């Protein structure tokens with residue numbers, strides 16, 4: 001995709017990967033509008049990056065999505081890039097009784113959110129000469145972390161939804177890109193995770209090509225796992241993680 005001159009709307013731009021990506025794209029000469037639930041995080045980010053804008057949005061709430069999309073298209077009619085970055089990860093127990101709150105909030109945020117948001121923008125995006133939808137999945141959609149089974153499942157689902165979207169939009173001006181982050185130090189200093197700055201640098205380089213998948217080196221081994229022997233790596237990863245639990249946030 002072209003890396004400059006876009007008007008970009010990104011969800012979850014007040015923290016972590018979304019914030020860092022928003023700043024990198026802002027610095028490259030794009031108009032960037034960030035969103036999220038925590039107003040103070042949004043305000044801090046736009047104050048530190050003059051020219052950036054923010055809209056409050058709860059991607060769990062269809063009415064909030066509709067209202068934000070309407071406001072955005074009215075205020076920023078040039079918007080041509082939508083980045084579905086917002087996501088939540090929570091521990092669960094696939095071997096036991098499920099937790100209704102964890103299930104509903106994770107699926108609603110990580111899967112229904114991007115589907116609803118893209119739908120709210122899609123006709124507008126189709127009217128642009130060049131438009132992009134970016135969905136942020138995860139390596140855990142390809143090799144699940146068993147203690148975040150619902151999270152991993154939502155990312156696998158968003159991956160296949162992305163494939164369908166790309167096929168259905170192939171004869172339009174809308175390109176569909178998937179970012180598959182590896183484990184990133186977005187809100188922690190976990191030594192086994194990729195530093196946030198290196199992840200963003202590598203991601204921007206790949207986004208600047210004509211690819212439809214952003215797979216940094218650290219993500220490739222996971223992305224390439226599905227196949228007849230996929231259980232081997234799933235067991236290996238989960239045995240390692242069980243012996244030393246990750247710092248998620």
Ligand SMILES: NC(=O)c1ccc[n+]([C@@H]2O[C@H](COP(=O)([O-])OP(=O)(O)OC[C@H]3O[C@@H](n4cnc5c(N)ncnc54)[C@H](OP(=O)(O)O)[C@@H]3O)[C@@H](O)[C@H]2O)c1
Pocket residue numbers: 011012013014015016017018035036037038039041057058059060085086087088089109136137138139140180181182183184185186187193
């Ligand atoms: N960090 C990793 O290792 C990693 C690896 C693979 C994939 N990912 C994916 O990368 C994306 C960003 O993750 P991150 O690590 O940067 O986490 P993060 O710092 O917690 O960022 C998540 C962002 O999503 C927003 N968000 C959450 N729920 C929302 C809602 N209901 N409505 C609107 N915004 C909401 C949050 O803002 P508010 O709380 O203010 O709403 C926050 O800014 C996620 O999709 C995550 O699954 C991360």
